Amino acid sequence: MEAGGEQLSLAAVRDQLIREEDSIVFALIERAKRPRNAPAYSSASGGRGQSLAEFFVREAEALYAKAGHYQKPEDVPFFPQDLLPPLFPTKDLPKVLHPSASSVCVNDAIWKMYFDELLPLFTADGDDGNYSETVALDFACLQALSRRIHCGKYVAEVKFKDAPQDYSPPIHAKDSNALMNLLTFKAVEEKVKRRVEKKARIFGQNVILEDSVDNQDVEFKVDPNVLSKLYDLWVMPLTKDVEVEYLLHRLD
Numbered sequence: 001m002e003a004g005g006e007q008l009s010l011a012a013v014r015d016q017l018i019r020e021e022d023s024i025v026f027a028l029i030e031r032a033k034r035p036r037n038a039p040a041y042s043s044a045s046g047g048r049g050q051s052l053a054e055f056f057v058r059e060a061e062a063l064y065a066k067a068g069h070y071q072k073p074e075d076v077p078f079f080p081q082d083l084l085p086p087l088f089p090t091k092d093l094p095k096v097l098h099p100s101a102s103s104v105c106v107n108d109a110i111w112k113m114y115f116d117e118l119l120p121l122f123t124a125d126g127d128d129g130n131y132s133e134t135v136a137l138d139f140a141c142l143q144a145l146s147r148r149i150h151c152g153k154y155v156a157e158v159k160f161k162d163a164p165q166d167y168s169p170p171i172h173a174k175d176s177n178a179l180m181n182l183l184t185f186k187a188v189e190e191k192v193k194r195r196v197e198k199k200a201r202i203f204g205q206n207v208i209l210e211d212s213v214d215n216q217d218v219e220f221k222v223d224p225n226v227l228s229k230l231y232d233l234w235v236m237p238l239t240k241d242v243e244v245e246y247l248l249h250r251l252d
């Protein structure tokens with residue numbers, strides 16, 4: 001999150017979420033270049049009972065951690081066990097969140113959603129043998145989704161700061177449902193869904209030099225409806241789970 005310190009406002013955080021949409025749409029478009037490539041996900045593929053996809057994410061995260069990644073609250077590894085601390089100096093970032101933010105993580109749910117539900121919706125059936133490229137593209141998708149969803153920590157912090165009188169009673173009562181209702185803005189969610197669908201149309205079209213007379217048969221690299229479904233069913237609900245989880249410990 002770039003909007004650190006005193007500038008942390010709901011508008012700034014929402015701007016960051018809008019920017020994250022671009023990363024997610026592009027990551028999916030990139031992954032859609034390859035077919036499903038199922039062998040990359042079978043547990044025999046990566047040795048030691050793990051899939052190539054799992055092996056790749058574990059090894060990539062180990063490298064990222066050594067290079068200084070995972071220092072920010074929204075950058076959460078999928079396999080935090082055994083990650084080494086950064087090998088190079090890192091700059092201390094302003095701490096804008098409650099310390100309990102570091103334990104909020106919904107990556108297990110993101111992992112399951114991505115492989116079990118999302119992949120079949122936007123990749124073609126088939127196997128072209130490009131497994132290592134495929135899992136690198138999956139890693140980019142997973143990271144972009146996870147970063148967006150864990151930005152919910154900042155959303156929750158600004159919402160709490162803007163109205164501590166409203167949030168404190170349900171936090172003390174550990175009332176998750178009341179918190180969920182308080183932090184939900186249906187009108188914002190509708191706009192988010194429409195915007196990601198539009199981004200998939202704009203970013204995912206084939207750009208041609210001739211002016212097209214007939215727009216009927218335009219094909220998109222990723223079905224725009226998949227983007228709005230992804231946000232509706234998974235990205236926004238998981239972001240809100242992060243918000244609730246963060247708020248429950250906000251007054252610890």
Ligand SMILES: C=C(O[C@@H]1C=C(C(=O)O)C=C[C@H]1O)C(=O)O
Pocket residue numbers: 014017155183184185186188189192235236237239240
């Ligand atoms: C993130 C927010 O909180 C909730 C989740 C949203 C989302 O994930 O996009 C949108 C609106 C809210 O219901 C927000 O208010 O911006």
